[in-house]
Amino acid sequence: xxxxxxxxxxxxxxxxxxLDAVKQxxxxxxxxxxxxxxxxxxxxxHVLGYKRSRLPIAAFLFGMLGTSLALTMQFYMMxxxxxxxxxxxxxxxxxxxxxxxxxxxxxxxxxxxxxxFMVSSNLKPWAQPRIFxxxxxxxxxxxxxxxxxxxxxxxxxxxxILKSSGATEVNxxxxxx
Amino acid sequence: MAHEVQNFNLDQKFDFxxxxxxxxxxxxxxxxxxxxxxxxxxxxGGGHAEEGAEAGGHAFHWYQRLYANIWxxxxxxxxxxxxxxxxxxxxxxxxxGWSAPITRVMLAFGNWLPIAAVLMIVTFFVAGHDLFHWWHxxxxxxxxAEYDKIIDGKGAFFYWPMEKGTFPIFxxxxxxxxxxxxxxxxxxxxxxAAAEDQLGGTSHWFKMRSWSAYFLVFFAVSSSISAWDWVMxxxxxxxxxxxxxxxxxxxxxxxxxxxxxxxxxxxxxGYLEMVNENHVHDLGKFVFGFSIFxxxxxxxxxxxxxxxxxxxxxxxxxxxxxxxxxxxxxxVNIAMNFVLPFLVLMTxxxxxxxxxxxLVCTLLIVGHWVDxxxxxxxxTLGHNGGVGLMEVGMFLVYxxxxxxxxxxxxxxxxxIPKNHPMLEESYQHHI
Numbered sequence: 001x002x003x004x005x006x007x008x009x010x011x012x013x014x015x016x017x018x019l020d021a022v023k024q025x026x027x028x029x030x031x032x033x034x035x036x037x038x039x040x041x042x043x044x045x046h047v048l049g050y051k052r053s054r055l056p057i058a059a060f061l062f063g064m065l066g067t068s069l070a071l072t073m074q075f076y077m078m079x080x081x082x083x084x085x086x087x088x089x090x091x092x093x094x095x096x097x098x099x100x101x102x103x104x105x106x107x108x109x110x111x112x113x114x115x116x117f118m119v120s121s122n123l124k125p126w127a128q129p130r131i132f133x134x135x136x137x138x139x140x141x142x143x144x145x146x147x148x149x150x151x152x153x154x155x156x157x158x159x160x161i162l163k164s165s166g167a168t169e170v171n172x173x174x175x176x177x
Numbered sequence: 178m179a180h181e182v183q184n185f186n187l188d189q190k191f192d193f194x195x196x197x198x199x200x201x202x203x204x205x206x207x208x209x210x211x212x213x214x215x216x217x218x219x220x221x222g223g224g225h226a227e228e229g230a231e232a233g234g235h236a237f238h239w240y241q242r243l244y245a246n247i248w249x250x251x252x253x254x255x256x257x258x259x260x261x262x263x264x265x266x267x268x269x270x271x272x273x274g275w276s277a278p279i280t281r282v283m284l285a286f287g288n289w290l291p292i293a294a295v296l297m298i299v300t301f302f303v304a305g306h307d308l309f310h311w312w313h314x315x316x317x318x319x320x321x322a323e324y325d326k327i328i329d330g331k332g333a334f335f336y337w338p339m340e341k342g343t344f345p346i347f348x349x350x351x352x353x354x355x356x357x358x359x360x361x362x363x364x365x366x367x368x369x370a371a372a373e374d375q376l377g378g379t380s381h382w383f384k385m386r387s388w389s390a391y392f393l394v395f396f397a398v399s400s401s402i403s404a405w406d407w408v409m410x411x412x413x414x415x416x417x418x419x420x421x422x423x424x425x426x427x428x429x430x431x432x433x434x435x436x437x438x439x440x441x442x443x444x445x446x447g448y449l450e451m452v453n454e455n456h457v458h459d460l461g462k463f464v465f466g467f468s469i470f471x472x473x474x475x476x477x478x479x480x481x482x483x484x485x486x487x488x489x490x491x492x493x494x495x496x497x498x499x500x501x502x503x504x505x506x507x508x509v510n511i512a513m514n515f516v517l518p519f520l521v522l523m524t525x526x527x528x529x530x531x532x533x534x535x536l537v538c539t540l541l542i543v544g545h546w547v548d549x550x551x552x553x554x555x556x557t558l559g560h561n562g563g564v565g566l567m568e569v570g571m572f573l574v575y576x577x578x579x580x581x582x583x584x585x586x587x588x589x590x591x592x593i594p595k596n597h598p599m600l601e602e603s604y605q606h607h608i
Contacts, residue, residue, distance in 0.1 A: 042607070052525075060523075087486050095483055098476065 005146065006174045007033065008158050009132055010167035012141040015041045021143065021165035022047045028161050030153060033146040036136040055113060055120075062112025063105045070104035071097060130175055143167070182604040185451045187595035191443065193588035201577045201584075208573025215567030216243060237561045244304035245557040246567055250575040251300055252407050253431065253549045255293040256424070257579065260432025261286020262363050263396055266389035269382070274602035275459055278451050278593050282439050284370065286432065287363035288586030289579050294356035297407075301352065305345075308557050310413045311335055314342030328413050335410070351406060355399045362392040370594060377596035400425045408549075411556035415493045417478055424552075426471040430514070431545040433463050434538035439583070441531045441538075448592055454529040455606050461528030464538060465518065471545075472515040496555050502563045503555050506547055513544030546572055 010025075012018040018041065025032060026049065035044060078084065079092045089096065118124065133142045145158055159170045219239035265283040268276045276283075306312045315323040317332050332341035335348045365388055373381035401421025409420045417423070437460040443449050444457075482490045497503045518537050527533040547564075554562035594600070 056525075087484055095480055098480065 005148065006172065007132065008145045008147065008155065008162065009171045009173050010143040010145070010162035010165070011133065011135070011169045011171065012143065012166060013139075013168050014166075015141065017166040018141045018143070019043060019047055021162075021167065024165040025143065025145075025161055030145060030158055030161060031149045033144040033149065035141065035143045036132055037141040038137055038139060041141070055117060058116040059109045059113045062116075063109035065112070066104040066106070066108030067101050069108070070101040074100060132173055133171070144173075180601050182451060182601045185593075185604075187591075187593050187600075189448060189592050190590070191448060191584070191588045191592045193584050197584070198581070201580050204573055205577035205581075208570045208577060210570070211566045212570030212574060215565055215570050218565075219243075219567060237558075238307075241307045242558055242561065242567060243571075244300070244307050245554055245562065246571040247296075247300050248304065248308055248407075248557070249546070249549050249553045250571055251293065251297050252553070253428075253546055254289060254575050254579050255297065256428030257432045257435050258286050258289035258293055258583075259359055259396070259400070260428050261436060261583075262290070262359065262366065262392070263400075263429075264432065264436060265366065266362075266392045266396070269386045269389035270393055272386065274599035275456060275606040277597045277599045277603040278449060279436075279440050279456065279460075280594055280597070281370065281590065281592055282443065282587065283436055284363075284366055285439075285583050285587040286435065287359075287366070289582050290356065290360050290363055292578075292582060294360065297356070298349075298352060301349070309410060310556075311410060312345070317341035325414075331413065348406060351402060355403050358395055358399070362388065362395070366392075367590075371590065373594060373596050374591050379598045381596075382598050400428075408552050411553060412493060414489065417482070417490075417493070419474060419478055423471075423474045423478055426467065426474050427545050427548050430464065430467045430471050431542055433460070433467060434541040434545075436460065437464055437534055438538045438542070441535055443592070445531070451593070451600075451604050455608050456603070457531065457534065458525070458529045458608060459606075461522060461534050464534070464541065465522040465528065468514060468518040468522075468541065472511075472519075475511075475515075497551060500555065500560065502560055503551060506551055506564070510544065510547050510551060513540055514548060542576075543572075 010021070012021060015037070018035070018037070022032065022035065022044070026047075032048065035048060037044070074097045075092055083091045085091070086093070086096070132144050133140065136142050143162070145162075147155060150158060162170045216239070219242055261283045265280055265287075267273075268280055268283070310316075311328055311332070313323070315321040316325045316328045318324055329341065333347070335341075335345040336343060337347040339346050366385065369381050369385050369388065373385075404421040404424035408424055409416065437457075440449065440452060440457065440460060444452060479494065482494060497507055517540060521533055521537050522528055550564065550568065597603075
């Protein structure tokens with residue numbers, strides 16, 4: 001996919017100013033691409049209007065998969081493939097299967113969750129991260145606004161809104177991909 | 178810095194209105210009526226007496242079932258009361274901020290402890306012979322046909338320093354000491370709390386933290402030993418090394434459910450305005466998590482015994498699983514205390530909204546009663562037990578009596594610890 005992407009960046013110094021700015025910018029009709037900060041800002045995802053992560057659903061489904069795999073495996077092995085009497089119990093002694101099923105549930109839920117998270121966050125080893133501003137790893141919060149998503153609004157108008165919301169500087173940033 | 182918590186009425190007290198009292202009394206009377214009917218039915222239906230005599234033991238009397246019922250509820254509701262105090266102490270020892278406005282609700286459960294102590298000791302003297310196999314003197318007499326070497330080996334744990342089979346002085350001393358210290362710590366906490374309301378400052382919080390730590394050390398030992406004494410010694414031959422923890426976890430889940438229900442009830446009546454869904458969510462997580470903890474202990478006990486297949490250990494589960502009376506309740510127990518809470522409370526929303534929590538907590542309070550029913554009745558009544566009118570009635574009588582005492586105690590003091598240093602932190606609590 002070859003396209004140029006252009007962003008307007010608002011740089012903020014203080015997290016409280018940032019939280020208010022996000023509210024202001026959103027209420028003036030500008031769609032925010034993403035906000036980058038050097039540390040987690042409490043309540044940021046709330047003012048950005050992000051929906052709750054659906055990762056727990058993935059965890060549940062992978063957990064169920066783990067349980068079913070473990071039970072199927074043990075039933076097949078103990079009942080059909082190589083029946084053995086252990087401790088005078090039936091071949092398919094259900095209580096014996098619980099610990100392994102539990103471990104497989106936890107294992108697959110954890111691996112599945114990590115995998116889904118990496119895919120959904122584009123965390124592959126060969127991914128080219130977009131560095132909007134190197135100072136987001138140090139002491140600045142950056143609000144990125146995708147021009148293409150705000151085509152209805154003039155670029156100068158967006159810059160005006162960012163300035164008035166408390167941004168200490170407003171920059172342009174483009175990526176060639 | 179402005180403290181937003183000052184916007185709330187921190188001086189509020191719980192008003193134990195005649196209306197609430199009346200509805201609790203109604204439940205109590207319904208329970209009492211069921212209990213009386215159950216007793217009358219049991220007195221008339223003495224058909225089991227001959228069977229009992231044939232089985233080689235004593236003839237079965239209807240009042241044994243009454244004693245077993247009283248014992249189940251004594252142990253169960255003592256547990257709920259002491260867990261209230263225990264959870265209170267945990268908050269201070271862990272320096273928890275989120276729970277500050279609901280600590281008084283937890284502490285109020287301790288009001289049942291003095292009454293529980295009296296009931297327990299009186300019941301032990303009246304019914305001990307019928308409840309506890311080890312009470313029989315002939316078990317310790319080497320010349321008797323009933324002589325039991327294993328129980329003789331355990332005898333000192335009950336009778337020391339007296340001669341085995343005479344008077345269980347060590348057992349009674351333990352019971353008195355445990356209740357004595359529990360009530361002592363409870364009144365100490367109450368005293369410090371009252372002083373904090375009067376005087377303010379952080380010194381009371383530090384004092385409470387120290388006393389909480391002392392209490393927790395004492396409770397760690399006493400909760401286990403009381404479980405062996407009051408519950409495990411019913412099946413005198415049998416033992417399980419994690420039984421103390423198992424009983425504690427059952428108490429803890431029931432106590433947490435009762436605390437959660439009380440908080441939701443108070444919120445519904447318009448109290449505790451500063452408690453929001455974040456605090457309820459935390460309580461929900463405790464209920465959810467410790468239901469799983471209970472299951473873990475229950476299953477650990479079961480699996481090892483089942484897998485090792487040693488006769489003197491398996492007898493406990495064989496007695497229950499193969500019984501017509503108790504077999505089904507094993508599965509009811511697992512369904513009520515693990516499967517349903519696990520599935521219902523799994524999502525975040527279910528833990529944040531009162532409806533699901535009310536449902537699950539009520540279920541758990543009944544469910545853990547069933548757990549104690551399964552611990553006590555098979556060993557005391559054998560096939561003469563079961564869940565009938567007497568069981569339901571006794572549970573309702575005890576439950577509503579506890580509710581009366583706890584709410585009555587809650588109404589006496591401040592509902593919110595208004596000088597708690599972490600009240601503002603709790604208000605800002607957000608998860």
